[in-house]
Amino acid sequence: MTIKELRAKFITGEYTPVDALNDTLSNIKENEDIHAFLELFSAALDQAKAATERFKTEGEKAPLLCGIPLAIKNNILIQGERTTAASKILENYHATYDATIIKKLREAGAVLVGGTNLDEFAMGSSTENSAFGPTKNPLDSSRVPGGSSGGSAAAVAMGAVPAAIGTDTGGSIRQPASFCGLVGFKPTYGAVSRFGLIAMGSSFDQAGPLTNSVADAELLHNTMAGTDAMDSTTITPDTYPEVIIKDKYRIGIPRDFLKEGIDADVMELFEKNIQDLIEAGHEVVNIELPLFAKGLAAYYISMPAEVSSNLARYDGIRFGTKVEGDDLLGDYLNSRAEGLGAEVKRRILLGTYVLSAGYYDAYYGKSEALRDMMREELKDTFKDVDLVMTPTTPTPAFKFGSQEDLLAMYVQDIFTVPVNLTGVPAISLPAGMVQRDGKDLPVGVQYIAPHAGDARLFDFGKKIYDSKL
């Protein structure tokens, strides 16, 4: 079910927002073992009732998201609602204000159904790092839904909601979209306000949609996007040169980057997608992006550096979980020891190390320099091609507990991380199915556009994906 299909029914009145919410809630109940949601918001019923009334009086003039049930990743603040970021340290934290994107979704009439599960503080690629237990992949419950926006992806894939909101710091929207057969969109850095997002890596984080169609992703993105006085990193229409919409696109494949480490079936499907593009009249050429392959190294320097600073606020004093110690320092040490999970501690310590006196130039300085070099490389690339195409992930959804090795898990993000490092927009589209243990598992293909090329990705995605729905 897409947002557009749902809206058409709301307009005729054959199905109301209250009906939709009831169906959403029964679906969530039936799929309790998937564990997509951490919270259900009681205010949703009043929102659905109000939306039902609006359709009676306003009909098709009702705002575009009027009555649409949406699931929201539980690291996005909704006033009065429990927002834990799947961490014990925020177990009883209730947001004291709305994130800017929540304000905008409310204005557009959306019904905010509940908060979805995630890897603690959005750190992970499987939701296995949630302090409240993992989410299962609705397409194969022995496998992960991806992460960190795994709950949001599962909520859409199990049919509870037509769309969900996630956040993407290194692939956390696109990778779960790939694992669950959805469209996942990471906007240009600064296109969407980060005000009210629980911060992980502030120079990477962006919120975006997980949907069943590109048109729905576009609708949600356009609702949430815009300059915001509360986030000084939001961009304006003048920040970047205009990225034009074309009839046919020239698409670059970084072949050197795809030589190893990719599952054979995933690669075969990727090649098939290339053939489909050529048949549709788009031009496909090989390009070189040598620095992209080094992205993961920069990511695991700059991201933990930002994590260590951002998560310093969880001190057990002003809000969140407090575990008493002998003195003030003891309060800090104990609260953070008890409240934070293993992956979060690992990244905080790593970040503390790379920012230590004497190591700054060797790590953080170099990492930020590499990000600049990658931006330059990409700028040159986009002089030649309109879009860059890669698989979204090297493999389909993996089994729970199968990625014991830390670096094997980190390599999940090899294709998505360079996008966040450089701040460009990217979309993951379902590329087809591969078979594993007799089950069909979806995999995604990622398209990357220049800065501020969000609209180009939607145009292209509608042409090659929505047209086949």
Next chain:
Amino acid sequence: MDKAQIQHLGTLARIKLTDNEVEKLATEISSVLDYVGAIDEVVKSGELKKEVGPVYNIFRTDEITNTPGEYTEALLKEAPDKEGRFVKVKKILNTDE
């Protein structure tokens, strides 16, 4: 990365670590640092630019947008330890150190 270094990082980051955690983290953090060391192949130390990049500060007008006490109750409600209208903390002066 040895255990003493991990303990020191734990203190800097205000996280009390168990012996088990210290042992595990020593291996894990070393392996990640080995991996990210690949950055040396692309960025040579001498090439680091020390100039101001394309990023600059954006300021908004410094004006009060809320009424006094508007958020006090909601914010205080989130504090784990409080007394009246104050967040309670242990004393920070005259400790033994």
